[in-house]
Amino acid sequence: MTTELKQQTVVVSTIDEMRKISESFRGQTLGLVPTMGYLHEGHLSLVKQSLEKCDHTVVSIFVNPRQFGPKEDLDIYPQDLSGDLEKLESLSVDVVFNPDRQTIYPEGFKTHVQVDEITRNLCGKSRPQFFKGVATVVLKLFNIVRPQYAFFGEKDWQQLAVIETMTRDLNMDVEIHRVPLMREPDGLAMSSRNSNLSPEERKQALSLSRSLKDSKEKIQQGIISSKELRQNIRNIISAEPGTQIDYISICDPVSLEEKEIIKGRTLIALAVKIGPARLIDNCIIED
Amino acid sequence: MTTELKQQTVVVSTIDEMRKISESFRGQTLGLVPTMGYLHEGHLSLVKQSLEKCDHTVVSIFVNPRQFGPKEDLDIYPQDLSGDLEKLESLSVDVVFNPDRQTIYPEGFKTHVQVDEITRNLCGKSRPQFFKGVATVVLKLFNIVRPQYAFFGEKDWQQLAVIETMTRDLNMDVEIHRVPLMREPDGLAMSSRNSNLSPEERKQALSLSRSLKDSKEKIQQGIISSKELRQNIRNIISAEPGTQIDYISICDPVSLEEKEIIKGRTLIALAVKIGPARLIDNCIIED
Numbered sequence: 269m270t271t272e273l274k275q276q277t278v279v280v281s282t283i284d285e286m287r288k289i290s291e292s293f294r295g296q297t298l299g300l301v302p303t304m305g306y307l308h309e310g311h312l313s314l315v316k317q318s319l320e321k322c323d324h325t326v327v328s329i330f331v332n333p334r335q336f337g338p339k340e341d342l343d344i345y346p347q348d349l350s351g352d353l354e355k356l357e358s359l360s361v362d363v364v365f366n367p368d369r370q371t372i373y374p375e376g377f378k379t380h381v382q383v384d385e386i387t388r389n390l391c392g393k394s395r396p397q398f399f400k401g402v403a404t405v406v407l408k409l410f411n412i413v414r415p416q417y418a419f420f421g422e423k424d425w426q427q428l429a430v431i432e433t434m435t436r437d438l439n440m441d442v443e444i445h446r447v448p449l450m451r452e453p454d455g456l457a458m459s460s461r462n463s464n465l466s467p468e469e470r471k472q473a474l475s476l477s478r479s480l481k482d483s484k485e486k487i488q489q490g491i492i493s494s495k496e497l498r499q500n501i502r503n504i505i506s507a508e509p510g511t512q513i514d515y516i517s518i519c520d521p522v523s524l525e526e527k528e529i530i531k532g533r534t535l536i537a538l539a540v541k542i543g544p545a546r547l548i549d550n551c552i553i554e555d
Numbered sequence: 556m557t558t559e560l561k562q563q564t565v566v567v568s569t570i571d572e573m574r575k576i577s578e579s580f581r582g583q584t585l586g587l588v589p590t591m592g593y594l595h596e597g598h599l600s601l602v603k604q605s606l607e608k609c610d611h612t613v614v615s616i617f618v619n620p621r622q623f624g625p626k627e628d629l630d631i632y633p634q635d636l637s638g639d640l641e642k643l644e645s646l647s648v649d650v651v652f653n654p655d656r657q658t659i660y661p662e663g664f665k666t667h668v669q670v671d672e673i674t675r676n677l678c679g680k681s682r683p684q685f686f687k688g689v690a691t692v693v694l695k696l697f698n699i700v701r702p703q704y705a706f707f708g709e710k711d712w713q714q715l716a717v718i719e720t721m722t723r724d725l726n727m728d729v730e731i732h733r734v735p736l737m738r739e740p741d742g743l744a745m746s747s748r749n750s751n752l753s754p755e756e757r758k759q760a761l762s763l764s765r766s767l768k769d770s771k772e773k774i775q776q777g778i779i780s781s782k783e784l785r786q787n788i789r790n791i792i793s794a795e796p797g798t799q800i801d802y803i804s805i806c807d808p809v810s811l812e813e814k815e816i817i818k819g820r821t822l823i824a825l826a827v828k829i830g831p832a833r834l835i836d837n838c839i840i841e842d
Contacts (some may be wrong), residue, residue: 283726287728377724378670378671378672378673378720378724379668379669379670379671379690379720379721379724379725380668380669380671381666381667381668381669381725382666382667382668382669383665383666384665384666384667385665386665403666404725407725408724408725408726411725411726411727411728412726414728433665433666434666437664437665437666437695438666438668438691438694438695438698439570439695439698439699440698441574441698441701
């Protein structure tokens with residue numbers, strides 16, 4: 269016997285298996301990290317937080333078709349299951365839950381969960397099915413895995429707000445943990461979708477984080493007009509030829525209502541289409 | 556000490572209290588009977604089934620405002636909490652969960668659950684908010700009470716279909732038990748809303764069950780045309796001056812799709828407005 273034995277990662281694909289394992293963890297704490305796979309350091313920072321906080325950790329990998337619109341990038345969403353498993357095994361994650369579409373959405377599936385108001389703006393405007401798809405699959409994962417804790421990244425700020433609201437409104441017995449956005453060394457927000465960018469597009473994509481950084485500086489210099497800041501962001505991003513701005517939002521971080529002037533804690537959030545990818549980024553201006 | 560001590564019924568109104576009690580039942584089976592109160596023998600038959608099947612039984616009493624439309628009878632929905640408690644105590648129900656509206660829908664509530672397709676017809680047509688309200692509150696009650704079993708009456712056939720679908724689609728770990736519709740000695744389907752009928756209206760309301768009974772006989776005599784049967788039902792009910800038919804549906808009991816001829820297991824379901832009440836009734840034609 270050695271105490272150095274690394275814990276084995278179990279990969280399960282059925283709901284019954286997943287439930288049995290969760291049941292066997294009863295009395296100990298269980299953390300869930302829901303992902304769509306193609307894991308990067310941002311995902312792994314969520315996993316590490318779960319491993320630190322909880323006795324056991326489940327990472328789900330499921331590319332959820334219901335959160336993609338008909339003209340979106342479901343078909344080219346990057347996947348690398350063996351690479352993902354390697355990363356998760358090296359962190360000694362207990363369980364990877366990797367169901368197929370039929371398991372999550374069997375024939376005759378007809379239920380969805382909708383969060384109103386905070387899904388109207390930002391990504392909700394151009395992706396009207398997105399948050400419905402996210403809320404529904406997350407609720408299902410919570411019910412299948414039954415974690416006490418679940419970990420989500422602040423990169424998808426609006427998604428986090430939707431999941432927090434749903435969890436509270438529907439009395440789910442899960443505590444949501446927010447994990448800060450992670451950036452590449454050059455500032456690009458980490459995203460599985462970055463892998464679909466050409467080297468040229470990858471360079472253009474830096475305009476997102478650059479415009480946020482510039483906004484922070486402008487606010488420190490005393491600019492408080494959202495209109496002025498938005499125009500400045502627009503200028504920086506539009507200077508890159510391949511970019512197509514979806515939205516620039518300067519809003520309350522909780523209600524996601526637009527603000528005319530920067531006063532109190534404020535979220536600046538962007539979505540920009542570059543080549544085949546729609547990228548998002550955000551930063552918080554503290555009070 | 557005496558073994559004849561009747562079990563005391565506990566009445567709780569907060570989510571925390573309810574959760575603590577459910578937690579104390581862990582390892583034993585728990586049944587939930589969701590009601591809007593003003594309990595009649597139909598409700599009590601659900602309660603008795605739960606008491607028989609489960610170690611512990613929770614009856615919830617909550618008049619759910621979100622399943623009433625703006626012009627519906629929320630304000631006159633009958634209530635009699637002390638009468639209800641007396642009935643439940645005499646059956647030795649463990650817990651009555653009686654939250655107020657603020658507890659179930661706190662300020663800022665913005666989430667709902669929707670089941671598609673099977674909510675389109677029947678009651679869904681004239682009460683477009685109804686099943687959204689029902690599915691949302693039932694999901695919340697499941698999450699608060701955490702029962703292994705929940706009991707619903709077949710009188711609200713479509714509601715039962717919606718709850719079964721939601722429970723399956725969202726991977727709720729609850730087994731739904733169907734309990735047959737109960738009738739007064741003269742045939743009227745039991746309903747809390749019957750108490751809002753005048754003696755005259757009460758008499759007119761008998762046309763619903765009478766028309767169903769007559770349909771069964773006609774089908775036994777070989778009539779298979781839904782059109783003919785619907786017209787016959789319409790004639791019987793319209794012969795009563797105070798009645799206003801909302802719908803007469805002859806449909807598949809699972810998909811709730813209308814049938815042109817009676818073939819295979821069939822549901823006949825009615826909704827009729829009489830005075831201040833909208834009454835429903837149904838029967839199954841077995842294959």
